[in-house]
Amino acid sequence: MKKLLLATLTACGVWLGAQAQNTTHDYTDDLVVSVDNFSTPPMPTTVSIEFPEEGLINIELKNFTLEMEGADPIPVGNIHVSEVPVTPQGDYNVFDLKQKTATFSDGDPGTLWMWSLLFPNGLPIDISGKISDTKLYCTLDLTFGTQIIHVTFGKDDFESSIHSTWAGKQTETTNVYTLQGMRVKSNVAKTHALDGLQKGIYIVDGKKVIKE
Secondary structure, three states: OHHHHHHHHHHHHHHHHHHHHOEEEEEEEEEEEEEOOEEOOOEEEEEEEEEEEOOEEEEEEEEEEEOOOOOOOEEEEEEEEEEEEOEEEOOEEEEEEEEEEEEEEOOOOOOOOOHHHHOOOOEEEEEEEEEOOOOEEEEEEEEEOOEEEEEEEOOOOHHHHHHHHHHHHHHOEEEEEEOOOOEEEEEEEHHHOOOOOOOEEEEEOOEEEEEO
């Protein structure tokens, strides 16, 4: 019985570990497709990012339809780019990969998706971008015959977004109390809550904080 229980717990542990390593996060933002001198209007689109292991991401753009000036829309399908290395840079990660292979699969039912049949081995792609927990920016240059299909997802404004968040935190204020409940500071910036106080234990935001 103990062996059976241990085996069951071990199997559950392996499954949970696999789930943690293969988490997927969806990012929704505007997508623009450019071919030659023609660009589509920004279209709200969702890109799925899978994290198969530390330092790698898999990228999936679902139900992609290619629009070019003077031509009927081409139902491409799902575009997959696997095992893209990411490198930490401050509060986000960056990636830049040349001549990777993009593969294709059928999108949602109801449409005759073409490229999984036309290009079973995929097509060359250059991909670069930035990613954080809440934001994704990436560009994809897909080689299609003699043309380059340039896809832009999101905006490259990570520095300004992060700066705004940081600045907001800098302006957050709080009160500081002693363990006896005496208020020793009022409406002070959280980042400087203990400045100028003697060593000891204080209450900040309802939590005990040690000033050394």
